[in-house]
Amino acid sequence: MTLRSPPPEPLTAGPPASRPRPPSRGYWSEVWRRYRQKRLGVLALLYVVALSLVALLSPAIAGTKPVLCRFEGRWQAPCLGYFVEKWEDRMPVARKLRKRYSPERLKEADPESWAIWPLVFQDPYRRVRANEWPGRPGNPSGMEGRPSRLNWLGTTPTGVDVFAQLVHGSRVALLVGFVSTGIAALIGITLGALAGYYGGWLDVLLSRAIEVVMCVPALVLILALLAVVDKTTIWHTMVVLGLTSWTGIARLMRAEFLKLREMEYVLAARALGAGQARVMFRHILPNALAPVLVPITFGIASAILIENALSFLGFGSPPPNASWGNLLKEGQRSLSMWWLVLFPGTAIFLTVLAYNLIGETLQEATDPRLREAAK
């Protein structure tokens, strides 16, 4: 988005306007206005916002670590350990209780202490045992783990709560979508811009590179790249996904730059002495961004889809990792535990659907042909 200063007052008086013109809207506010009119698109956007909130608040929704506690006269938030384990390791309460928290243990160690607990006392990575929370039975395992009052969405064969894993898995899903598509967008926009702007041998070279990456089926390249890494983490998956999914964006960007570099305003900018980098990034890029926004949104959907597929195939990051695909993998091993298929499957489906809907609505909102028709 670019900020534009208000148009300067004309130096010479123009023809007197018969009627004051309404203030013209900027391009993006016009897009937003058209986007808002689509009910499904707005609904999808709300879903993503809600999912982000769940991801952000996941340790407070389901967990076994206090959200906030006052221990030995100090405020501490062990639940942050779900985000970064090191943060929790440094807290005195974590060291004292060896990371096993319960109201009783807390009181034992410091009678003065008190804590705010997550809404659901369940852990996404391990089985909660009996009386870990006073009076609460341990998680059932195997076929016993069907959805119940204590485990709303059931438990895995090893007794891990499915609801807690889904809630914490939303973090992985969001992160994968944004980080890998961010990497893809960065590579795609840069290479596409260079190829389109300079043309010549650079264009030939980069176009070949795009074709090479496109030529290998995505899953083949991803599996080969992931297999090279010794111990896969979710970050490896994200980088590999980013490295393999930039071609569509690059091709679109190249086409936009080819078109825009011939425009008069670019010529004007050059005539005013703007450097190449300035012309590329300040003048052309903002105008070329709208068309790539759509493939970027669809890219987020496909990144989430592929990450879960990889986890499902066993090529993702190994447990403990709350990826929804890991749950599906367990569901495939023990098909009779239908709740291991239904709930994570629905989560993946809804998320992919939401991003697809957003992409589709954006496409309609930014399509110049439809804009002409609306006038």
Add this chain to the structure above:
Amino acid sequence: MTTYLLRRTLLGLVTLGVVTMIIYGLIRHMPGNPLLMAAENLDPSRRLTKEDQERMLRAYELDKPWYVAYVRWLVKLPRGDLGTSFRERRPVLQVIGQRVGPTLLLSGLSLLLTYLISVPIGLYCTVRSSRLDERLTSVFLYILYSLPTYVAALGLLVVFYLKLKDTPWQLKPGMVSDDFAMLSFSGKVQDVARHLLLPLVCYTYGGLAYFSRFIKANMEEAIRQDYIRTARAKGAGPVRVLILHAFRNTLIPFVTLLGLTLPGILSGSIILEQIFSWPGMGMLFFEALNVRDYPVIMGLTLMFSVLTLLGQFLADVLYALVDPRVTYT
């Protein structure tokens, strides 16, 4: 046209060279090698000694650096020699050839179904545009389009394999039952159908939804054109206008899409074939990757890449065929 073909072929060969080199370099850098992967599965008493391992590495030419091995692989290629599978100890071409049938059965049928069903749906949605039934169909298609195949596949397995167990409606994973050889001909057909149905549905529905939406979107644009009004004005019937005038003109993007589906016909689907234990190409690739069967991985990669390039080329040629305005020089 000849120069275009020549240039296109040369560029394609260069692309193929780069692709295979990258993949060769990557797979040779994966941890583990075919010997270790196989030996790990054997009992510890039969584990290879160091000398044995080195001897076998030499025999398989795995002791050489990857670029040397790649060049050797490349040199043998023009003779149609893709090497020998480490795991099955048979030529790669044979190993791949064995898997072509199942994948082709699945993808061929699926493609046929996709076209047969999506064209009528697309046309129907165009005619009934913005009525209730069209809206419902469109929403349903969109849901199908966004439903991940592996989720659908698992869901269908739970219902049709597990919940319907011991009923005549049960459908099974795998390609044939254990007693397949003993069945009569009609029994064999029934047995394959029983195994084929679930993967076929999963293989088809995504493409079906995509194609229907694609046709509808193109038709919406076509029926607004002036020549449609002309056709109506001269008295052509609604069916004639819809099919001969409007649909015919949407064939151009449709045909391009056809070229892009070519690699999918032979590559199969890694995930679906794995879920349904369908012995096709995707499954072969998955297995080969897991046991580090380099020659098979390379053979499959080469095949996928050639098909992708061919598909793109075919799309361009078909484009010129259906649209006389496009020529290549």
